[in-house]
Amino acid sequence: MIDYENILDKKARDIKPSGIRKFFDIASEMKDVISLSIGEPDFSTPWHVRQAGIQSLDKGKTWYSPNKGFSELRASVCEYFNRRFGVSFDKDTETLITVGGSEAIDLMIRSLIGEGDEVLIPDPSFVAYEPITKIVGGVAVSVPTREEDSFRLTAEDLKSKITPKTKLLILPYPNNPTGAVMRRSHLEAIAEVLRGTNILVLSDEIYGELTYGSERHVSFASIEGMRERTVVVSGFSKAFAMTGWRLGYALGPEPIIAVMTKLHQFAIMCAPTTAQYAAIEAMQNGDDDIEHMRGEYDSRRRLIVDGFRKLGFSCFEPEGAFYIFPCIKHTGLSSDKFCERLLNEKHVAVIPGNAFGESGEGYIRVSYSYSLKHINEALKRIKEFMEEERKR
Amino acid sequence: MDKLLKLLDENAKYSNEELALILGTTQEAVASAIEKYEREGVIKGYKAIINWEKADAKELVTALIEIKVTPRKATGFDEIARDIMSFDEVESVYLMSGGFDLCAIVNGRTFREVALFVSQRLAPLDSVLSTATHFVLSRYKDNGVILCDEPVDERGSVL
The missing domain is CATH 1.10.10 (Arc Repressor Mutant, subunit A)
Incomplete structure (x- = not known):
């Protein structure tokens, strides 16, 4: 008999499974569930992008690419990033094509972090940073963010968590789950704290194309002096509705990208090539698709924020991604309890905010990556729920 | 737009x-x-999109009628199109490119009623050379709205 309990690595075993799983399982059993829980676009990949993938298959182009991705794709990514965000990178030494933004996050943390190194993670945030940090022996230090700061990372909070062991700051903006964005002035303040330190930055800009209002997303690498300490992680999933293709990229200083490429080479070989061919088309001819989808998200965003506010929720105005993060503290319920009841009683699925970190307690994440009709139906049910809740 | x-x-x-x-x-x-x-007159009106197959009034038959006509000297196709659209049974009339000239969407309670309308009212009109009647058997999508089972959201549960 193999003693699995003791044979499995302790660090791996101790990683908490995502608490959301059971919730998703209940929801998937329900027949008439209206979900506002999914974190991916409801659009299909634009047709011309799909076609580029199909054509590569038609021509039998089914071999490995170079480890760091096709040269044409790397060139297109660099050209795109410079065009959209005004930072130039070298396609051969500063660019790596990965299996989704997720792999780039994993590679960056594993390349940098060793036993006892501290990683600063704004809380609430996407769920992957902490477990990856822990598996390599690092210490995940959460930096709370607050509704009154529009869930931005502030210089003061950052400063208070820096120790001599701090090696990496995760900067995940526009933010999942809050929809918070960091404008240039906010990033300047963070940069000011980092200048003169050896702290590196993983700037997860996967939602960079999805910001609303007249100001565009500012890449942290574009802030003076930050390029040398920043690896930008992004991908095709959110901007081009290409989640299932599993393709992302990392842009950053040569010595870091070189080590990341080495790890990538041994674990992955290269990102899927069909996806790479499609992505070249997205990078070169996809700007209009982004505008179209962003316009749609923006309409839904205004509708859903207004809807929640009318139901009595305090809901800060998110300026990026496709989530809102309403406060549910006035109901007297915990995030888990609120979501559980809403699901059981009205068959509406939203995600408890604490799934993304302790600072998310008292909030829920609501995705508006759904049609207007779907959103309106969900709002109607949430309204009923709140009315019944008040009578309780 | x-x-x-x-x-x-x-x-x-x-x-x-x-x-x-x-x-x-x-x-x-x-x-x-x-x-x-x-x-x-950019907005001409507002109406509901009804799935009549689900409504109680089950006896609704729709046909698409291809009509070949001789255009009239002074008015071309316009006058004959006006004649056709004046019938209550006619829901829509279009001038078409291709193998026939006018297309009329006609509603009736039964197949027979629509067929009789075509043979007794439409076909005898001056300038109408021939008609071909195509009955609608099933509606999958109407006015941009899916009437059969809606596609399910196949997205996985991912945070």
Whole structure:
């Protein structure tokens, strides 16, 4: 008999499974569930992008690419990033094509972090940073963010968590789950704290194309002096509705990208090539698709924020991604309890905010990556729920 | 295309308040734009999209009629099109390119009623050379709205 309990690595075993799983399982059993829980676009990949993938298959182009991705794709990514965000990178030494933004996050943390190194993670945030940090022996230090700061990372909070062991700051903006964005002035303040330190930055800009209002997303690498300490992680999933293709990229200083490429080479070989061919088309001819989808998200965003506010929720105005993060503290319920009841009683699925970190307690994440009709139906049910809740 | 018109084309029941939110403008601006469209005849009316197969009034038959005509000297196809559209049974009339000239969408309670309408009223009209009647057997999508089972959301549960 193999003693699995003791044979499995302790660090791996101790990683908490995502608490959301059971919730998703209940929801998937329900027949008439209206979900506002999914974190991916409801659009299909634009047709011309799909076609580029199909054509590569038609021509039998089914071999490995170079480890760091096709040269044409790397060139297109660099050209795109410079065009959209005004930072130039070298396609051969500063660019790596990965299996989704997720792999780039994993590679960056594993390349940098060793036993006892501290990683600063704004809380609430996407769920992957902490477990990856822990598996390599690092210490995940959460930096709370607050509704009154529009869930931005502030210089003061950052400063208070820096120790001599701090090696990496995760900067995940526009933010999942809050929809918070960091404008240039906010990033300047963070940069000011980092200048003169050896702290590196993983700037997860996967939602960079999805910001609303007249100001565009500012890449942290574009802030003076930050390029040398920043690896930008992004991908095709959110901007081009290409989640299932599993393709992302990392842009950053040569010595870091070189080590990341080495790890990538041994674990992955290269990102899927069909996806790479499609992505070249997205990078070169996809700007209009982004505008179209962003316009749609923006309409839904205004509708859903207004809807929640009318139901009595305090809901800060998110300026990026496709989530809102309403406060549910006035109901007297915990995030888990609120979501559980809403699901059981009205068959509406939203995600408890604490799934993304302790600072998310008292909030829920609501995705508006759904049609207007779907959103309106969900709002109607949430309204009923709140009315019944008040009578309780 | 004007985004407001596109939205109303999708769903005429949006309130001005909702439209203002979706478009990022004020209710007053929406109301005055709609009023202008109505006045200028850009918006010709509002009606429900009904799945008659599900309604109690099950006896509704729709046919698409191809009509070949001889255009009249002074008025071309317009006059004959007007003659055809004046029948209550006719829901829509279009001038077509291709193998025939006019297309009429005709509603009736039974196949027989529609067939008799075509043979007794439409076909005998001056200038009508021939007709071909195609009955609608099943509606999958009407006016941009899916009438059969809606596609399910196949997205996985991912945070």
